Amino acid sequence: RHVVETMVNAAPLSTRVARPDLLALGALLHDIGKGRGVDHSVLGAEMALKIGPRLGISPADTELLSKLVRHHLLLPVVATRRDLKDPATIEAVSEALGGDALLLEVLHALTEADSKATGPGVWSEWKASLIEDLVRRCRMVMAGETLPRAEPIAPQYLSLTGERRIQVEVKPGGSERLQVVMIAPNQRGLVSNAAAVLALNSLRIHSASANVHGDVAVIEFVVSPLFGAPPEAGLLRQQFAGALAGDIDVLGTLEKRDNDAVSAATARAGEVQVGVPVTRSTAPPRILWLETAPFGQLILEVRAMDRVGLLALLTRALERAGADIVWAKVNTFGSTAADVFCVTSPAGDSEQSARAVVEQHLLAVLGGPAVEVLEEPVGD
Template sequence: MQESALDLVQARDRLLGSGQLPPRVLREALADLHEFWLTAQAAHAGIDTAVHGVALVALGGLGRRELVPHSDLDLLLVHDKVEGVDQAAELLWYPLWNARIGLDHAVRTVAEAVEVAAFDLRVAVGLLDARHLAGDGDLTGRLIGAARQRWRAGVRARAAELVESARQRWRRAGEVAHVVEPDLKHGKGGLRDIGLLTALADGQLVDRPSAEVRQAHELLLNTRTELRRLTGRAVDVVRPQDGDEVAAALGLADRFELSRALSGAGRTVSYALEVAMRDASAQRRGFGVLRRKPDRRPLAEGVVLADGEVALARDADPSRDPGLLLRVAAAAAKVRAPIAPGALSTLADTAQEPRAPWSAALRQDLVAMLGAGEGLIDVVEALERTGLWARLVPEWGAVRDLPPRDAAHVWTVDRHLIRATANAAKLVTSVARPDLLLLGALLHDIGKGRDEDHSVVGAALAEQVGTRLGLSKSDVDTLQAMVRHHLLLPHTATRRDVEEPATVQRVAETLGGDVRLLELLHALTEADSLATGPGAWTPWKASLVADLVRRCAQAMAGEHAPGPEPLDPSQRELAERVAASGQPDVLVATNDTGDTEGALATVTLGAPDRPGLLSLAAGVLALNALEVHAATALGERGVAVLVLTASPRFGSLPDAALLREQFRRALGGTLELADKLAAKERDYRTAPFDPPAPRVRWFDNEADGGVVLELRCADRIGLLHSIATALERCDVDLWWARAATMGGTAIDSFCLGDEPRSGAADPDRRAAIEAAVLAAAADTG
């Protein structure tokens, strides 16, 4: 029968060489061809419908009748302990081996097959595709029935194993969406995942795949079919050099159109499977979940973490709260938890599009989301699936699923931008304006997909976005310059002599002598390169760019220490009242801009000057869930005046009388502030968020002879209280303090008094202060 196996190969090759059959018809023809040969060969081996106790069963692609070119045959010879089954198997397998047809085979009883499936997940899922080919049909029916019954009975207990198996495969194969060379079979969002969706449905854990998933399935199968037909090999990875031919065979314009189509299909399948796996994991916990009280923890105003998903609070109303969408996204990105499908659906149906110009509170939430690191990727993907991302960034359409045009990039342009932003989140403490760094990372390639220079187009779009976000004119100019010049440093450092003064001068003049812009571009260069692909950011390239930046900084204006803001008349009047009465007092002034998000307020606290006032005041505000965006501590006629701009993390502003009473108790030592804050931070610690490393910078304040310590670190409840306490324990003379929060990053500055008294110029003294501050910044209780 070897000749008949060679005939099978020749017939297969004629089918593949004709080029006349559409992909689906070709797969059906290949299935018919192999099924015809196997049925005839089974009869030759003594296996036909008249024989009881032996059956030939197709699994895998042949079982599903999705046999793509150059696929292995997955076959099972099932028997009821009859004699001669091994000889029959040899008559089946050897001709296929001799003809070099790939074969995955097994010979088992029904009980053995079900037993192997009990501990081998791949076998268990494979048996769900079983289809009778030849022999005892009743025996095949018993196998299929037993396998499906065992699967339905045990799938809930195997949900965690299914999820982990899929994630391990994704780590090896990557994604179908967003990559330049997608693995159609094993990648996240590929054909194996569609099989997993079907298996979960067979286990009655989820519904059958939707029409959208079925369409994605068809595109993935057709692409795989044409890829193998054109290459003549069993390949599943679409390379750029094959893309144009595959695209033409599928009736698409070019490899770029094919890439966008595959990216869309991959993200459809990926999202459907993520939701299905969460549903399966929830069902695995059983009815005990229904008996216990749901676990709901507040994350932000109108946002809760409910059973591992970010959901809307019961009283949340997206139609009346324009900031709710961003707060949901920011919370989900930071805690790295999925947004509940119901919440996404409600937001998609009712959430308002933010009105331009955006409020400060909306910008804070946007920056907090962008600064969440790796958690940003899944959140943007979820928002993209529901059309919500386009409401936040309408300019995104041109880069969505857009494949890159240079070989160095491994991601589609939209995923590259998101990954660059996630990388930038790790660098926010290296710049004075983390918000501009994150926005610049998000937008630096937004101009791609057009015929003009993407840096020029992108700069114009960045101006449009920055204006809509409500940034100041100077910040819009900086953002625009970041996008326009995001390639300046890497191109200059790697293509010019950085030791040549003319090179340095040209870069400095291009950036208008702006040291802050230079700092931002340095961080953006690293974030961009890391998101490009392996080898795009090497130690050699990093050192070249750093050397160029150092030389440019020296050629530009020197850095200046931050300083305090003066008191306004109402705050000066408060200081006079405290000086006259000797009693602490509090003034709360809300903004009058009409914002409904965040209720931004200025809280002024005055008290007779004494050590420790800043830490106490900051602690009282944190205890009331007030997020401090800016703070200044000043002295006025022997009175310490603390001015803090803050907004409530949840709910509304506390009453001024409550703040006054708590502040007085803290001053009197009757309020256990440290313990209460530690408990509050433990209550709200929900995330595996990996914060950027805290950094300290020193400035000599020539204006008043003091020394300024600037801390950049991830923000948290009670941070300002912890840092001020650490400084007070170092026995420094704290003249003033300023705090600013940009998204999830805090930039706090403290003037440590004049040199003779503070001793902060002494290296050992400065090192001790810095160590104490960094330890306090890193301490999460």
């Protein structure tokens, strides 16, 4: 029961972390070593190293999952028993976590979910504040973490940019996924139109990267069909070209479909009584700002529950804010999207006012008051 409650408690925290999939697995496996007469954290970490490959998890993620299990009691023990103002304490925790800011972030969320599931009174404002202080101090020690950067353009696509024409390629990507590459002369609306074309063809975006070489943009997607066979590259190219030329309003069609879906879901919720209670994730969307963006640019990460067309709607919101996309790095982990964008700062605005403009347009897509805006480095 405790494990189930930990997973339930972790669900609303999924947008707090860059890797909600590892948070969910950590919640599932954190106590797997119990009941064997040894330190369950140590044994559980060893078991996680064997379980990870069986679940198809990469070696790097398996190692991180193992560390989550190994150290799932570290933060509450140190926060309540050690002097957090002692640099040696913070250095010891940072060293134990290998200076890994991502591990620290996921561990923080797992600690909260685990504590709340343990029993009444285990998680309090006092304990939460101590752990928050510990995490903040550890982040300062780990300040040299790698920042998100543009993904390099693959050589085979870099060579195609010289042709300066609209091109679309569709290739098998493994595990029933496809790689879709769209190349076109750069212009405002390029990314949003590309993503909208995919969404209207019932393709779910799992990851994406967008970069500009000279005056030509290269957008690489990893997608999978929601149902049926995927569309041909020729059809995608035709629709993409029509959208860029203004002949097809793919974004308007997508926005109408999105609004209709929300209205229909709301209507059904008011008419149908569910016989068995259903728990849905209530994790709020989040916007995180990277403080060390280059001059004249803004870097932000948007974390939100994924839905078909989300990337297109987010990028259109950025474009409406007057923020041109310099590069983008998009990932979906389970049901959560974690999208990093580097954009030009809207002309004539100070950084603070530019952020406010961008936030205003994103809030309209993400749901307004549920959004939490944080000024901190984003996860890689």
